[in-house]
Amino acid sequence: MMYIHQSACISAQHSFGSADLNKLVPSNQNKMLAIEPSYPQIPPAMLRRMGKAVRMGTGAALTLLPEGGWDGIVIGTANGGMEDCIKFLNQIVEYKEGLLTPGNFVQSTANAIASQIGLQTANRKYNVTHVHRGLAFENALLDTDMFISENPSKTYLVGSVDEISSFNYNIDFLDGWFRKSPASNAQLYIGSEEGTLAGEGASMFNVSGLRQNALASIQRIGTIHGEDPELGKKLFESVISELSVSADETIDLMLSGENGDSRLSRYYEACESLLPDSVTIARFKHMFGEIPTATGIAVWLATQIISSGEIPVHMIKKQTSKKPIRNILIYNNHKGVQHSCILVSAVSG
Amino acid sequence: MPRIFVTGMGIISAIGNSVSENRTALSEEKCGIGPLGAFPSAYAGKLPCGEVRLSSDFLRSKLNVSESGVTRTTLLALHAFNECVDNADLNPDLLSAPDTAFVNATTVGGMCLTDELYHDANSTDEGSPYLPSYDCGSIALMIGQRYKMKGIINTINTACSSSANAIMYGARLIRHGYAKRAIVGGTDSLAKYTINGFNALHILSRQICAPFDKNRNGLNLGEGSAFLVLEEESEVSGKHVYAELVGYGNANDAFHPSSISDAGEGPFLAMSKALHTANLEPGQINYINAHGTGTENNDETESRAMIRLFNAPPPFSSTKSFTGHTLGAAGAVEAAYTVMNLKYQEAYPSLHFTEPIESTGLKPVTTYSKMKMSYAMSNAFGFGGNCTSLIFSKA
Structure with missing residues (x-):
């Protein structure tokens, strides 16, 4: 870890x-x-x-x-x-x-x-x-x-x-x-x-690899290539189920790499369709623009959210009352071909 | 940790379009460097370079590439990739399996099309068909999509040590259980961009390069691609095995953006770390395929690092005297030659050498010969101080 x-x-x-x-x-x-x-x-x-x-x-x-x-x-x-x-x-x-x-x-x-x-x-x-x-x-x-x-x-x-x-x-x-x-x-x-x-x-x-005093952990890094939205969806699903099996925890927040390009919406919709109602969905590309390495900034953002417990209002796509935020799953799709999931988690407890 | 074996190789370079053609030229001491040919550059017909003898149009048709926007760098990669997966008997199902990784390396990527890039970067009208093909990642993306690859795919750029690092990364993916097999290597084609860049640094020789020679005066650029199939021990039973990858080391020289420190600190550390991961003593290395670019700086500092580590270095040579410096492909081309050294128990010479560097007195192997060897090392050092060494063992 x-x-x-x-x-x-x-x-x-x-x-x-x-x-x-x-x-x-x-x-x-x-x-x-x-x-x-x-x-x-x-x-x-x-x-x-x-x-x-x-x-x-x-x-x-x-x-x-x-x-x-x-x-x-x-x-x-x-x-x-x-x-x-x-x-x-x-x-x-x-x-x-x-x-x-x-x-x-x-x-x-x-x-x-x-x-x-x-x-x-x-x-x-x-x-x-x-x-x-x-x-x-x-x-x-x-x-x-x-x-x-x-x-x-x-x-x-x-x-x-x-x-x-x-x-x-x-x-x-x-x-x-x-x-x-x-x-x-x-x-x-x-x-x-x-x-x-x-x-x-x-x-x-x-x-x-030291847990003491850490801001957050990165539990999983998954990637796959291909134009089929099912590929990203399966990857997303596997991360969620691994978290539930290994730690008996659930995703609290999805950080979506949605970027306003209508051709890519279906990739994000496919992943969002897997989430129960209790999961908050937030977006970040309106803050930073599209960057091939946008997920680096998303991991930084996830760390900030875990530390502060707050999600800036302009990021929210779907708000729920679920707190505290312990597990953040970033899904990103680059140009319809490169999918990634990164699971960032709180270290407390 | 699982042991890792080389079960397939593919090479295309100035001295041949396959592993066997490359071996023939190395054994017959046939240099592939000559005046830059039909190339859109002010240096055409003048600068010695190591060109692949096949035109991009020929490669396109031979490889059945009908899609537009495929660059020469990608075509060279696809040629070597196809040879290596055939060689290792990786069928389409294995190629697309989630436990098959693919790690490419390149420095020039699609920028081999310098003039098209100039147009597309500065134009406001229609772009060329190469818009998606300039970046380094485009090559692995194209090949990965062609074979519907579902394992980890990556591209590394650490300048002239790029593909040695691709080999190291692939090996580590296997050791950590992220893949059972990995296709690893690199590609670069000659480009007006790199020719002018190296020329501006005054390290291109007007003559054919003479690595480790007292009177060396620079490198010759080359082009090519090589890939190796690495497989974990459990996957290779009954398969033909070329060699075992036993060690790798990566270190940074942290001295200067485009030259190596006088003592060769980065090369020394990379070689030392490779020995450490292989659990070997310096005296157990029987042969070194040196980085040996033919520049004043590299050959002297690499020699010093070898003397410091080995005291009396084992037989070594620079095959860049055959192929030119293939930049991002060099680490993989030379790793493949190192595997051939071990497989066929033979040493390939350093060509054009006459007199040793005064301060080191080191003489490379200068003629082809049969040689008994158990462990061989391959060095690759790059701009930015990025140094990597690999060690293979006789299977």
Whole structure:
């Protein structure tokens, strides 16, 4: 079992430092841009050279640095530093493959975030970057979970990072994944339209196998690929029944990755249909936008809800009186193919 | 912990389109590096590169790929993937079984289509058919969907050590009970993007690369793909087994974004950790397929790390002198060669070597020879200080 001991999140909401999620920060031109802190932990000369993904990832991670450092750094990012990638690409084309500066090239590799965290903290331990699009963060979690089962007393850094860059925004826009007409995040789930809002952000967690003083636990990470909604539904069902069999507990809250894209509603409806009336359903993509590694931020959000016992009103899709919230099941579907379930639970008692 | 065996392999590289073609070229000391051919780049006809001899159109038709938006990186992967699953007799039912994992690795992904990407990233009108195919995940997603795979699917990018980490991750999924078998490896194709990137870093050689040579002056880029089928002990009875995967180690050099520390700290730690997981002493390693890119920095620091760990390092070579540096595929291509070293009890040479590096005096194996070996190591190091070593044992 993996326990979350500390967490940090940079997102389009006031999530960094002392979080305030009750007042919804509005979207801007169909984007949910991250509210970035001033990054006091990063030397200014270095900060200027960093692209946004590296900056957000490193900045969030450094606030969690434990005494003695991490025993491994495991990052999930679909695209890494894609703004740098496009800058270098533009150089290639505009200078006709002439003499180019390599800075953007080096920062454009997806592993630049994990390696920059390693470099900044002189960490020579396990260091890996998972890039499997909508399941990059889930694979990072699973990777970390395997290490923890071998070394429960050690502390690992696991996290998610993705930025809005001209690369992913323009390409995903042309491919039909973002709204064509102006949309407001407060109205994201109203009506029946294709596409959603773009988002970005970073989530970071110190995790170990030690239960004492933990903020929450991650009991299950499940993934599956395929267009059939039954696949996600079966996965969802299996997590619920395992929880009932192993711990005689039930799901109190479903955190739904619904994003206002009418083509994806059926995936979420299939899972919701399994829930008894007593389960609250809440959504989060109107807060953060769609991010391939959105589930990293959802895990952070689940940890916040478990700690505070409160769910911001604007998140609620179906309210019930069930309290306290002990077991939160996140279901997410990325582009109709990549399904994931992550079960985050309270540690008390 | 279950033991893990290699039951199938597939390779496509500049020296051949199958495992047997690659073995023939390695045994006959035939280098696959030559001037960059019909490639849309200012460097065509000039820079030496390790190109796969099959055109993307030929691959598309050979592999029955009729869907649009499939990139060369994916085609190379599919070619090697098909060979390795045939080789291991994984039928469609096993391929789609929930306990069959698939772990790909790539650095360039669909960005091999540099010009299309430039258009799609900057255009406001119609996109190209490649819109869903640029990211690293697109390759495993395409292959996974083609074979209706229902086990864990993942993609790793740790620059030039990517596919060594894919092998390590697949092995760990098996050890932890998340899979009974895993198809693991990587793919990368030549791209204007990477050619210009490495060129801007001044580490591309204008000549054919000479790993571990005193006068080496850089690497040659290559392209290719390799996959291995890893299976847990209980699944391999009666099957042909190539080798056993006994150790893996991953460490970060934490020194510089694009070069390795003078003492080769990351390489030293990766090799040490691999020995530790294999429960072996340095003296038990009989052979090393070195990372050996041919750059000043890599070969000297890797040599120092080998001397520090082994004192007198075992016979070693760099097969990048045949294939060029296949980036995200290199870890898997070279792991497959390491498995062949053990299976056929033979050493493949490092080509183009004449004089050792003064400060280390290390000489790689320079001719093909039969060699008795029980344990062999494969090294892969990448930008960002990402270092990984694998150890295989004779089955």
